[in-house]
Amino acid sequence: MIPGWSAILRLLTASLGMYALLRAWKASPAASVLAGITFALGGFVMLLLGHPHTNVIIWLPLLILTADKTLSAPNPWPWALLGAATIGAQFLGGHAETSFFTLLVWGLYALVQGSQHVRHNIPRLGFLCLSLIAGAALAAIQLLPFLELLPQSNYYLSRASSAQGQPWLYTHFWQDSLRLLTAFLPNLFGNPTTGNWWIGTTFLNYTGVLYMGILPLALAGAGTWLRRREWQVVFLGLLGLFSLIVISRWPVFDLVRQLPLFNVAATSGGFQAIYCFCLPALAGLGLDGVLHLRPASRALRRLSLALAIFAGIAALGLGTGYLILRLFRDQILVIGKAYIETHVYGKPPHPYPLDFYLNQLDDRYHQLLSVFDPARLILYLPLIFAALSALVLWALYRDWLRPARAGILCVALVLADVLTFSAGFNPSVPAAEVFPTTPALAWLAQHAGYERVTEIGRLLPANTGMPFGLFDVRGYDVGIGRYAALLHSLNATTEGYVLSEHNGHILDLAGVRYLLAAQSLPVSEDLTLVYDGEIKIYERAHPLPRAYLTASYQVIPDTSALLAALDQPDVVSGRQVLLEEPPSIVLPAGQPASSTARIQSYAPDSVTLSVDTAQPAMLVLSDAAYPGWHALVDGQEAKLYRANFAFRAVPVPAGLHAVSFVYQPISVRLGIGLSLGTLGLLTLLGGVVWWKELHGTEYSRRLL
Secondary structure, three states, rough: OOOOOHHHHHHHHHHHHHHHHHHHOOOOOOOOOOOOHHHHHHHHHHOOOOOHHHHHHHHHHHHHHHHHHHOOOOOHHHHHHHHHHHHHHHOOOOOOOHHHHHHHHHHHHHHHHHHHHHHHHHHHHHHHHHHHHHHHHHOOHHHHHHHHHHHHEEHHHHHHHHHOOOOOOOOOOHHHHHHHHHHHHOOOOOOOHHOOOOOOOOOOOOOOOOOOHHEEEHHHHHHHHHHHOOOHHHHHHHHHHHHHHHHHHHHHHHHHHHHHHHHHOOOHHHHHHHHHHHHHHHHHHHHHHHOOOOOOOHHHHHHHHHHHHHHHHHHHHHHHHHHHHHHHHHHHHHHHHHHHHHHHOOOOOOOOOOHHHHHHOHHHHHHHHHHHHHHHHHHHHHHHHHHHHHHHHHHHHHOOHHHHHHHHHHHHHHHEEEEEEHHHOOOOOOOOOOOOOOOHHHHHHHHHHOOOOEEOOOOOOOOOOOHHHOOEEEOOOEEEEHHHHHHHHHOEEEEEEEOHHHHHHHHHHHOOOEEOOOOOOOOOOOEEEEOOOOOEEEOOOOOOEEEEEEEEEOOOOOHHHHHHHOHHHHHHHOOEEEEEOOOOOOOOOOOOOOOEEEEEEEEOEEEEEEEEEOOOOEEEEOOOOOOEEEEEEEOOOOOOEEEEOOEEEEEEEEEEEEEEEEOOOOHHHHHHHHHHHHHHHHHHHHHHHHHHHHHHHHHHHHHH
């Protein structure tokens, strides 16, 4: 979910950037508008408009423009500075994987253009390197903390290990190649906004649909052929084709996924972004190529007929498919049942009972039927736009239509096409309706306080509780370091966490008091049903407080042994804390008498506690240990220890003390300084360049 103004700014940045790029390539206004509309309203940007991917990819046209002008303009300084600002902006977009692919295209484009006039362009390539360095420095406020997070992210580690386990020859590429059909028929596998996504996300997520409009696809193909002598067209055509092949995971090409950086950079999504940039640019150039053809040109005739034949054959095939679904329902269900019994049930990742899948079979059949139903039109819209596009091109071929008017009609058709395709994916919804306060959430807000909650089964996504101030033990859905490893040690099925002795110990250590469940759980003296409404809420009897004091500790430096020792009774009860090094103060034996630790305030970057203990003790806070956290005891910094494998602890002397945990990472402080310094330097250089340009123009006028 994003604010409306943010969505509008993203779409404007994408469309205007592509428009400016094509105008710089001498494209006509109509062609530039068509390219801008296709890029901004096509598959990748619109389907991921609420995601950070689009914060990054929208800057790619402007990045290519600045690279082009830095290498070709008489004065490279203004464009190099604008390039640095653009690189910084895309880094600040907040999606490193898309930034990797965006800069990959930028670098490849610069190298190809620079290779054409090597002696002239070698110094200009140096300007581009400075742009990259300055852009990264401008975004240091985000990049440095990200680089600190990266080696501890379970996403990074799991992607790297997953890529290493991939076979050298991927044999299911034919399944991934079916995705190419969505470039022509985006709703062939259904549409989640209409409730008939029959193929399921195991095969393809709808955000992976490749549709950018049927006429832009045709124009991109025509433009690649008609303007094949232009190096920009060749570059975009080869890059777009290569991206499609990698997306389809064809043999040999699929090895790209195992290359360094590519193995952790969500390769399919990155190459999808590249394809969805190349095609609109080619479509705009293709429109100009088509409009410059003479009437009665063979190329015009062939393009018009190709669109008409596609519309006719596809309509015939889809209509036949609909009739088969209607006439042979029973036979199709029998085949489906046999397939489930032999290829789905008992096969990973399908852990549910057979009846679960058989009950879904009839639903899937009706979803498939609704997709192919001609009365619903959703599947047939690209065919309608293909037929209309064929009519426009035929009129141009017969000289019934002037090129200027044909260009306007093409833009209008593309606009209608991509708008009907993306309608429903980004509705305007009040925030209160996205995160409604249910009775169960209201009850938890009143009773949970600082104590944690979690789910049994699959009920509440990890970060859903954040808007309501709930402390879910799973935190955000991107786990980090030791804390992610601790959660990974919990016993779970594909349906989520289960009740077990080990899980009880870990949840006790993490301070989890409430369990949320959709179904009834076995009630005992350790588990009490406290809310029975739209869901069930159970209270656990013996969780440790979020913050507690203990004077007994055990030092275990080995990670595996430390994780195994968490089940010890003294640890689970809070009588002992596990450390990886001895504390800096001497602790007396036994539990501190009459000790209290109360959380006074809790914020994402600071926790303040009031501690009262009759003897020196270790204060344990069951929050994740992470670089950048510091502990202050009565305003004086104290050594912070990692406790119980993943949490924080600090020694406190006897007496009443104010203890604070504050997040002040050096990466953030350095990032702020570097970003502000770079911003000031770029502003100063921009002012100097502007002054020289202005006064240089005035001086030239005086000479004339």
